[in-house]
Amino acid sequence: MTLQMTNRIKMPLGFWDGIRQLGLTAHDVARKAQLPLTIIADPVVTIAQYFAIWQAYSELIDDTAQGIIKLATGFETAHYPPSVLAAYHARDYRDALKRMGRYKQLCPPESLHITEEGENCTIELEWLNTEQPGPLILTGITLAFLLELGRKGTGKPLKAKLVELPHSMGDVQTLEAYFGCPIQFNPNCSKLTIHRADLDHPFVSYNAELLEILTPVLDQSLSEQQNNRSITAMVKWFIKRSLSGGRPDIHTIASELGMSERTLQRKLTEEGSNFKHLLSQVRHEQAREYLSDPSLDIKEVAFLIGYEDQNSFYRAFRAWEGDTPSKWRMEHLGADSIN
Structure with missing residues (x-):
């Protein structure tokens, strides 16, 4: 299940100027990406074109680690799009x-999934509609820019606690020196963990007057975009990405959607659904998907879809399928594939 997004992507302002500063030409990148030169303008x-451009950039630079760092740090604030300007001029790092x-x-x-727990703040990057x-x-540059945003905004040499990347890219020591923390490589994992206390640092770039202009415009654009999508589909997507962290609640998801809990309930009702039903539906769908992976044991599956104990998962699954998770897996995968 993915949130339905447009297939059109806005190229970051200053991207082509940024790669020129690294000694590359826009023409070289376009040719390497096998795209017409008109793409530059x-x-x-x-x-697909967006990914091809980034992949071409990756293949053309001599040092991937330096390519990540220089591009993440080289964007001038004058080239920030309104959505990033609103972050750069925020009250503090958390804001x-x-x-x-x-x-x-x-x-x-x-998309970015941000959670605060204990002494940590974790920012996870997820890909939509792909x-x-x-x-x-692109993963490396995105995570580097999020840390760079905090450094530029606070004026302090902030360090991360941990960076998790799907695969190695370039000189690991160079990246660790930039982030100021260890880098681990985990498949399907793109996370930046920072010190939660750093979120309280005020931004020296805070601009209340500019935010008063930008925020209503951005919120209106977001509202118009959301009105063109199914609320049910969006809620299911938010539930799915929050499951392993515990039981998602309607208040949290309503907040992420920028609306009140009452408004979200009303919109779901208008689409013939409700939050409790969607939560159960997503858990059911995810349970079937995880049980189809023989490397996951039943206890892990229960945790991944938000159940604290295995017995609760068994009761729910029997209500969905009329059978236990173990028997369902055996019937659908065959005894040989789970031995």
């Missing part, structure tokens, strides 16, 4: 990240 591209997560919905194909993850270098 096009502010909007398809997801900035919240704005990035909220307004990133205007700029697919990736059959495969975006280029690795």
Whole structure:
């Protein structure tokens, strides 16, 4: 289940100027990506073209790690789009990240899932409406820019606690020196973990007057975009990405959608659904998907769809399928594939 997004992507302002500063030409990147040269002047591209451009950039640079760092740090604030400007001029680092997560919905194909727990704040990058993850270098640049946003905004040399990437990219020591923390490689994992205390640092770039102008415009654009989508589909997507962190609640998801709990309930009712039903539906769908993976044991499946104990999962699954998870898996995968 993916949130349905437009297939059109706005190229980051300053991208082509940024790669020129690294010694590359826009023509070289376009040719490497096997795209017409007219793409350079096009502010909007398809997801496939967008990924091809980033992949071409990755293949053309000599040092991937330096390519990540230089591009993430080289964007001038004058080239920031309105959604990023609203984050750069936020009150503090926490406010900035919240704005990035909220307004990133205007700029697919990736989204940011931000959680605070204990002494940590974790920012996870997820890809939307794509059959495969975006280029690795784009993942690295996105996570580097989120830390760079905090550094520029606070004026402090902030360090991350941990960076998790799907695969190695470039000189690991160079990246660890930039982030100021260890880097781990985990398949299907793109996360930046920072010190939660750093979120309270005020931004020296805070501009209340500019935010008063930008925020209503961005919120209106987001509202118009959301009105063109199914609320049911959006809620299911938010539930899915929040399951392993516990039981998602309607208040939290309503907040992520920028509306009150009452408004969300009303919109779901208008579409003939309700939050409790959608939660159960997503859990059912995810349970079937996870049980189809023989490497996951039943206890892991229960945790991944938000159940704290295995017995609760068994009761729910019997209500969905009329059978136990173990028997359902055996019938659908065959005894040989789970031995």
